[in-house]
Amino acid sequence: MQAGADDQRKSNEPDPPDVGVQPVGNVHLPQVRGHVLLAAGERHDVVHTQDLRHDEQQDAEEEEEGAHGGKLASKAGSASSSHAEPPLRRVVRRTTRSYSRATFASPSPMLGLRTGKGSTEPSMSVRVRFAPSPTGPLHMGGVRTALYNYLFARRHGGQFLLRIEDTDQARFVPGAEDYIREALDWCGLTPDESPWKGGPDGPYRQSERKAMYRQYADQLIAADKAYYAFDTPEELEAMRERLKAAGVAAPAYNAVTREHMKNSLTLSADEVKERLARGDEYVIRLKVPRHQEVRFEDVIRGWVVVHSSNIDDKVLFKSDGMPTYHLANIVDDHLMRITHVIRGEEWLPSAPLHVLLYEAFGWERPAFAHLPLILKPDGNGKLSKRDGDRLGFPVFPLNWQDPTSGEQSSGYRERGYYPEAFVNMLALLGWNPGGDVEVMSMDQLVEYFDLARVHKGGAKFDPEKTKWFNQQYLRHRPDAELGAQLQAKLTASGIDTTVERATAAAVLLKERATFVDDMLEGRYLFTEGSPLIGNADANAELKKRWKPEATPALEAFIERLEALVDWTPAALEATFTEVLQATGTKIGQVMPLYRLFVAGRMQGPGMFDVSALLGRDEVIARFKAGLEHCRAWA
């Protein structure tokens, strides 16, 4: 439960005000049934290139682009200032036969200024950060937080930084940091400043900033905003027990109880000095003001008000010499000039404390935006690793093996998901651009992203929709790429073939695939010999379908096939039809057998396409073998 409960925690933060989305207009394009059509000849390219960027050429730059996250530039570039109209968004929907359902976004012609309610005016110096704790694999909730930070930064031309919050030495997990880095890279969310890349405000690993926190804690003590506390764990426990027994709902070390504890507020100056000199263990606590309304305006939730009496004197500096999350977080955000803290909702309860800290330091505080949680598909509560195991879907972007327990956790990448699909799905979990556009490239997400449109309520994760996204991306992938991947998979399973052939097969197979692996169902396109051999399922199916009456037609077809000059799908179909007429056979009596003889399974691409690809010799051989096979029964 520990693992699960923690999953979504290490999130991150910030954001600025954005703008409302203008009405979507789509213009200059003929409209058909509410869909915008592009010129017939262009529709394909447009979708590929601009929406999914899966063209070959773009393919090449894909990785790099992802690695730099850079590219937002494109938005600026796309600002076709030709028209001084309000920002428009064209909604492009494919209306071609097979892909008409999904709604794709096309790059907006221009990015005009947006104005939105409750949005803060983004300055040109937006700086946000994703601050995970390296305590294990990055949870998909964390990835979404990173994504929103990234989108926000790009949208406003700011910087996206990554800071490793490893102040808790006890929870250090080897490999976790590398995992974070790799996961972010895979998703195309590469930070502008990070422990690995460096930057003007480094170091970006809190353990390496250790030396600078103490002075800030001291500064607070000097200003009477914090104090030393010498209470032992036992004494703290005793205090809680005592208060609990006295009927106190929420025992806390606060303005009232601190009067009865061992701290620099109750002990004499001399004793404090002596204890310090003696080396007694102590922590430094924030001296929360007694009567004060703490308030801040959350970018996505509006005003949040909490009375200081509900906030306890949080430990800022631990006895092990490390700052707690609260202190380090505020100090670092300030030093790193973070303008917007975009983080998970689980941090909302401690936000007032953070506000108090900024006040204690006298620093201007960043804007806060607390993201809704990602909930489990069924029931309520945060999505945890256990849910993934239980329901059979990944909860992490990449595979992960726990260094101590050896426990394995599967990731989206290894399951065959495209990072674009994963990111697209994540982006829409809690946010949407307003129209009915769903399939969007990273550039488009950047262009449309608006923190003000993020939902307040938690979103249940839907693994099915994630598959759908993958399917969308897969079918828009260039055939050559799919062919190469299919070839590689076949080789891995002991089947040799050429890229050309694999590509030709991929064209037929991708239509019914969600993952590249799904195309392996068409392995019969590459093997030799009857697919009936050793295939129990095929034989069972065949027994149900076989009727001796079909024999004449099948034999006639084989005969015609041997003499067929034009070995193409069209010619094959024409021949087949002729045979049916000549023999007075119904298609339903023969086609299933044709399919079983040649493919060995009842589902798949059209048999004429399959046959054309397989080649005359192989098709005829399988036909004959199939016939022999059935005759044995009769």
Place this chain on the structure above:
RNA sequence: GGAGGGUUCGUCUAGCAGGACAGGACACCACCCUUUCAAGGUGGAUACACGGGUUCGAUCCCCGUACCCUUCACCA
């Protein structure tokens, strides 16, 4: 329990400043297309948590109730 947050179809959501048959997508069920399976097309079913107000009129504004979630460490 305290504090805070949340609540539109099964799910993600739209609904820009009260007046629409409450829209889309995923999933589901039909039908169409089709040699099969997909894909695609068409149609269907299902939602404003509840109760009061304010109003000529509330998904939308106000109050209350219910339920859910998060959080209460020398963890982040």
